[in-house]
Amino acid sequence: MAACGGPGNPRAAAGPSTVLAYIIRRLFAVVVMLLVITLVTFGIFFLIPKWVGVDPATYFIGKQADPASLEGIRKKMGLDDPILVQFGKFLWGLVAGRDYANGTDVTHCSAPCFGYSFRNEQAIWPVLTDRLPVTMQLAAGACVIWVVVGVGTGVVSALKRGSALDRTLMTVALAGVSLPIYFTGMIALAVVVYGLGWIDGQYVPFGESASGWFGGMLLPWVTLAFLYAAMYARMTRATMLEIMGEDYIRTARAKGLREPVVIGKHAMRSTMTPVLTILGMDLGALVGGAILTETTFSLPGIGQAAVKAISDKDFPLILGVTLIAAVAVVVANLLVDLLYAVVDPRVRLS
Amino acid sequence: MTDLPIQKSGTGADSAPNEPVAGKAKPTAFLEVRDLKVHFPTDDGLVKSVDGLSFQLEKGKTLGIVGESGSGKSVTSLAIMGLHRAGQYGRSKARMSGEIWLEGRELISADPDEVRRLRGKDVAMIFQDPLSAMHPYFTVGAQIVEAYRVHHDVSKAVARKRAIEMLDRVGIPQPDKRVDDYPHQFSGGMRQRAMIAMALSNNPDLLIADEPTTALDVTVQAQILDLIRDLQKEFGSAVIIITHDLGVVAELADDILVMYGGRCVERGPADKVFYEPQHPYTWGLLGSMPRLDRERTERLNPVKGSPPSLINVPSGCAFHPRCPYAELTGGASTTVVPELSEVGSRHHAACHLSAADRERIWTEEIAPKL
Ligand SMILES: Nc1ncnc2c1ncn2[C@@H]1O[C@H](COP(=O)(O)OP(=O)(O)OP(=O)(O)O)[C@@H](O)[C@H]1O
Ligand code: SF4
Ligand SMILES: [Mg+2]
Numbered sequence: 001m002a003a004c005g006g007p008g009n010p011r012a013a014a015g016p017s018t019v020l021a022y023i024i025r026r027l028f029a030v031v032v033m034l035l036v037i038t039l040v041t042f043g044i045f046f047l048i049p050k051w052v053g054v055d056p057a058t059y060f061i062g063k064q065a066d067p068a069s070l071e072g073i074r075k076k077m078g079l080d081d082p083i084l085v086q087f088g089k090f091l092w093g094l095v096a097g098r099d100y101a102n103g104t105d106v107t108h109c110s111a112p113c114f115g116y117s118f119r120n121e122q123a124i125w126p127v128l129t130d131r132l133p134v135t136m137q138l139a140a141g142a143c144v145i146w147v148v149v150g151v152g153t154g155v156v157s158a159l160k161r162g163s164a165l166d167r168t169l170m171t172v173a174l175a176g177v178s179l180p181i182y183f184t185g186m187i188a189l190a191v192v193v194y195g196l197g198w199i200d201g202q203y204v205p206f207g208e209s210a211s212g213w214f215g216g217m218l219l220p221w222v223t224l225a226f227l228y229a230a231m232y233a234r235m236t237r238a239t240m241l242e243i244m245g246e247d248y249i250r251t252a253r254a255k256g257l258r259e260p261v262v263i264g265k266h267a268m269r270s271t272m273t274p275v276l277t278i279l280g281m282d283l284g285a286l287v288g289g290a291i292l293t294e295t296t297f298s299l300p301g302i303g304q305a306a307v308k309a310i311s312d313k314d315f316p317l318i319l320g321v322t323l324i325a326a327v328a329v330v331v332a333n334l335l336v337d338l339l340y341a342v343v344d345p346r347v348r349l350s
Numbered sequence: 351m352t353d354l355p356i357q358k359s360g361t362g363a364d365s366a367p368n369e370p371v372a373g374k375a376k377p378t379a380f381l382e383v384r385d386l387k388v389h390f391p392t393d394d395g396l397v398k399s400v401d402g403l404s405f406q407l408e409k410g411k412t413l414g415i416v417g418e419s420g421s422g423k424s425v426t427s428l429a430i431m432g433l434h435r436a437g438q439y440g441r442s443k444a445r446m447s448g449e450i451w452l453e454g455r456e457l458i459s460a461d462p463d464e465v466r467r468l469r470g471k472d473v474a475m476i477f478q479d480p481l482s483a484m485h486p487y488f489t490v491g492a493q494i495v496e497a498y499r500v501h502h503d504v505s506k507a508v509a510r511k512r513a514i515e516m517l518d519r520v521g522i523p524q525p526d527k528r529v530d531d532y533p534h535q536f537s538g539g540m541r542q543r544a545m546i547a548m549a550l551s552n553n554p555d556l557l558i559a560d561e562p563t564t565a566l567d568v569t570v571q572a573q574i575l576d577l578i579r580d581l582q583k584e585f586g587s588a589v590i591i592i593t594h595d596l597g598v599v600a601e602l603a604d605d606i607l608v609m610y611g612g613r614c615v616e617r618g619p620a621d622k623v624f625y626e627p628q629h630p631y632t633w634g635l636l637g638s639m640p641r642l643d644r645e646r647t648e649r650l651n652p653v654k655g656s657p658p659s660l661i662n663v664p665s666g667c668a669f670h671p672r673c674p675y676a677e678l679t680g681g682a683s684t685t686v687v688p689e690l691s692e693v694g695s696r697h698h699a700a701c702h703l704s705a706a707d708r709e710r711i712w713t714e715e716i717a718p719k720l
Contacts, residue, residue: 247482253433255497255548256470269487345487345532 176230
């Protein structure tokens with residue numbers, strides 16, 4: 001309350017502190033949600049081997065291993081412990097790191113320990129931190145492109161409703177939502193990289209060469225963004241058409257405002273709210289799109305690691321990727337929710 | 351006969367809704383609408399929402415427009431605001447003809463940007479539902495500030511002072527605090543007060559109130575109407591007040607215009623139209639009105655039947671399918687469109703009934719039941 005300064009209308013003064021309470025509530029919910037996700041993921045990987053009758057130890061060192069080494073890994077990983085004990089150790093490892101020990105054979109995994117891949121003789125966390133930036137660059141770049149292009153297209157289409165431009169844009173958008181990523185991605189690769197040779201399709205880290213990085217990321221961005229841009233264009237157009245018929249748009253005109261202000265300020269302000277809502281959900285679903293895009297363009301990101309981990313049956317890596325993806329989704333949703341509270345006073349003040 | 355108080359703000363010039371002068375001669379009235387037609391092409395056909403409407407209004411006077419739902423009241427007011435041309439996305443574009451003269455300027459043929467500059471400044475409007483008419487994401491103050499700054503080159507601080515002053519004037523308590531509230535934090539009555547504050551912030555010469563109380567509680571309705579009346583006296587604006595309720599305009603208006611199917615069926619001084627109505631449709635409206643000034647002897651008597659199609663308008667008099675007296679006109683009601691004709695001093699009605707028939711029906715059949 002002190003933050004808002006001075007006495008005021010109690011309802012208006014409640015603003016900032018309500019926002020803070022809201023953020024704290026949400027953060028608490030996020031922590032609980034992450035715990036549940038971890039437990040469920042953990043449970044699945046714990047239970048599946050039992051159901052299908054496979055020794056979980058083989059997930060760590062392979063089926064061909066001799067019984068002695070299997071027994072060793074079982075001991076080292078604590079695979080015979082009850083699930084809650086294993087879960088507790090895992091959580092503790094996240095916070096403080098842990099040692100996988102079988103007598104004198106000790107493998108250290110420093111915090112945050114997301115597990116250890118005995119297949120590849122490496123801790124999971126460094127693998128994730130290595131790859132996460134690539135995926136985040138892919139997602140962030142694509143997100144910017146699709147929001148700008150999608151919303152822009154939708155607005156133009158709505159304002160030019162029924163025109164040839166509107167029909168063309170909406171046909172492209174329909175194609176966009178119908179075509180799978182690997183199809184548009186492959187075509188883009190074939191045309192731009194192999195056919196025209198405009199850019200080199202290889203991933204280059206930003207630190208090595210900014211232009212090389214941009215060239216390498218451009219196609220993945222555009223390919224991933226295309227699908228979403230198309231969906232956003234259709235959604236924005238529909239929302240915009242609805243909002244242009246609202247009474248408060250008529251009021252804005254009745255004030256004598258110029259049409260660009262009516263659209264750019266009054267209509268856009270309302271259009272952004274549903275766009276944000278959908279964005280929160282899509283950032284979660286983006287994981288699937290990222291896997292496909294990274295595979296198509298050989299980007300060394302989380303998605304590619306996930307595909308590789310699954311084909312290798314590298315249990316700890318799958319668990320790590322699942323968790324990091326869950327964290328990303330939850331955090332993205334949190335950010336969007338907070339943004340939503342800023343944008344919509346009715347959410348903030350109720 | 352006059353057992354209801356009729357508010358009059360001075361006598362002034364003759365504000366009669368006279369027959370329009372033919373041709374494009376510049377009128378002397380403050381607002382003059384001549385043969386206004388607003389048609390909407392739709393998939394089902396041409397919707398003739400307003401079809402040949404004429405009236406006049408002087409500065410400082412109040413015109414009440416009454417008529418049931420769909421009779422073209424809102425379309426008329428939006429036409430005066432120039433809002434049909436501003437483009438209504440998702441709705442068909444209006445075809446307009448006729449003349450709308452405001453202080454010697456003709457608005458239908460005027461440059462759209464010129465009309466835009468008049469909007470909100472010379473002509474302001476308040477709407478039926480103040481909740482949906484205000485933007486949910488901007489504070490009440492910001493919306494009034496915006497309305498003021500469109501037409502006044504002042505700083506935000508100055509405009510904010512003006513907004514607080516206007517909120518105070520329309521009776522919002524603690525206006526310097528409430529100015530920062532969002533519309534959903536206001537009650538319905540307060541929202542409509544805020545809309546009035548917004549509309550009057552630029553001191554318009556003409557205020558159009560399109561069913562300003564329909565969405566409000568009965569007790570609040572009277573307060574809002576009182577407010578409009580007080581403010582009109584203070585600001586000296588001309589007011590067009592649109593309503594379903596003849597009782598409201600009888601109290602508030604100098605003149606009344608009764609619309610049916612996009613046309614004017616009766617118009618004249620408020621007390622004439624209210625106490626000596628000459629058109630069968632006006633009789634029906636009176637019959638459907640709850641009246642507090644006398645004991646109700648019979649049940650409310652709403653106009654039977656449904657409003658006319660505006661695409662296939664009934665032949666002759668558009669009211670004839672619902673009119674109990676259509677047979678008395680020797681077939682004229684179903685074949686000839688009745689024109690407005692003088693039925694008293696400054697009082698016009700569009701009906702084929704003879705003066706004797708009207709007089710007889712009113713005194714023998716209608717008046718005793720009211
Ligand atoms: N843009 C448009 N396109 C097609 N028809 C329209 C349009 N605007 C209004 N109309 C039609 O014109 C007729 C008159 O509408 P209007 O809103 O003026 O009625 P009203 O007298 O204000 O009624 P109410 O009392 O319900 O507000 C209605 O039948 C309506 O459907
Ligand atoms: S012209 Fe005929 S139908 Fe129309 S109101 Fe008069 S009597 Fe009724
Ligand atoms: Mg209306």
